[in-house]
Amino acid sequence: PIAEVAADGSFVVSKPDGTGGLVSFGTVAEQMLYEIGDPRAYFLPDVTCDFSQVTIDELDRDLVRVANAKGRPPTPTYKVSATYEDGFRVGIYHTIGGIDAAAKAERTGEAILKRCRQMLRDSNQPDFSETSIEILGAEGSYGPHSRARGAREVILKLAAKHETTQALNMLVRESTSAATAMSPGICGMAGNRPKVSPVVRLFSCLVPKAELPVAVHVEGNILPVDVPLEGGFDAAMLRESSEQAEAADVGGDDASGMVTVPLVALAYGRSGDKGNHANVGIIARRPDYLPWIRRTLTEQAVASHYAHILEGAVHRFDLPGVHGLNFLLENVLGGGGTASLRNDPQGKAFAQMLLDYPVSVPRALAVADKLEVLAA
Secondary structure: OEEEEOOOOOEEEEOOOOOOOOOOHHHHHHHHOOOOOOOOOEEEOOEEEEOOOOEEEEEEOOEEEEEOOEEEOOOOEEEEEEEEEEEEEEEEEEEEEOOOHHHHHHHHHHHHHHHHHHHHHHOOOOOOOEEEEEEEOOOHHHHHHOOOOOOOEEEEEEEEEEOOHHHHHHHHHHHHOHHHHOOOOEEOOOOOOOOOEEEEEEEEEEEEHHHOOEEEEEOOEEEEEOOOOOOOOOHHHOOOOHHHHHHOOOOOOOHHHEEEEEHHHOEEEEEEEEOOEEEEEEEEOOHHHHHHHHHHOOHHHHHHHOOOOOOOOEEEEEEHHHOEEEEEEOOOOOOOHHHOOOOOOOOOOHHHHHOOOEEEEEHHHHHHOOOOOOOO
16 A cells, blocks of 8 residues: 655555555554554654544545544653563364364364373473364354354364473374374375474563663764653543543433344454454444444453453453544463464454454344344
8 A cells, every 4th residue: 555644644545556455444444453552552662652533534446544643752661572482382283074073173182182291201201381272164263152163174273382392293293193093084285294493482571761872883883863762651641532431322222122233244343463462453334333332342241252262351442533442452362473372373363253243233223224133
């Protein structure tokens, strides 16, 4: 995409003629909500951005105007991201087909781990520090919300961590024999033996700007650069949006006049990672959908939906400018990034998982807009 920025800070997004893709309210709004926390305080070294009141307007096909972003003073600190090695990991995939494929895949993964753990004990080696079994195709990442346990073709994802590469190479060897020694229907493309790799963890911290002098090196010359150090950001600047809170009060309902529709009929969604945290951004397709979405998607409701993987709190933030909500899910990625054994270590599919969520709306609204109504 192409962004043409005006002097007032607004910009127009477009794309070259004859190219694929789409520039629209939905695609641009999704990108704005991608991998953020509090939209009123997106921290950069030289500014604190406030996206909460941003407006996005479609001017023409593949032509969108973005305006009303605000800048606040920066913080007096830099964010420092450091990485360190913490053992090793490996991931193994087997395709399993046929009747009860998901159950066979789970049993196969458990049997491989049981055998390898016994071999570790017999050789006086420590157990795996962490293991993971996910059944892809049976919606294993959905936990209790899975609707595909009867799938006849699935992929067993078996992963583990250990302090030595030898233990994980043993796991790879033993899993290879599963195709001929365990459940019928195990198959896969030959010649793709998994490789053990280091576990690289992320450690983030804040360092005062005054402790990190900035300089530019040009042809052997070192040129100091003066950077404002005082910051000035104050969390008290963040005021709650009373307008959005009031919009959430849609009054009482006559149960007979309400129907349930999937969230995807009302909203767009986008998700991503923030270290071991993830965010899920939800943008109403129309402003009048937002009160019904907001009433349903409370912090408690979202926490319950992800309870099978969530290890922390859920925080909800309002973006009234694009009639949206942003949810920050703490400690939900199993370590996140290369430290995680998950098939989705960065929460890329989290929003898609939430878009099935049932939302109650007035029957008249569903009929007028021809929304998909879920069976009672």
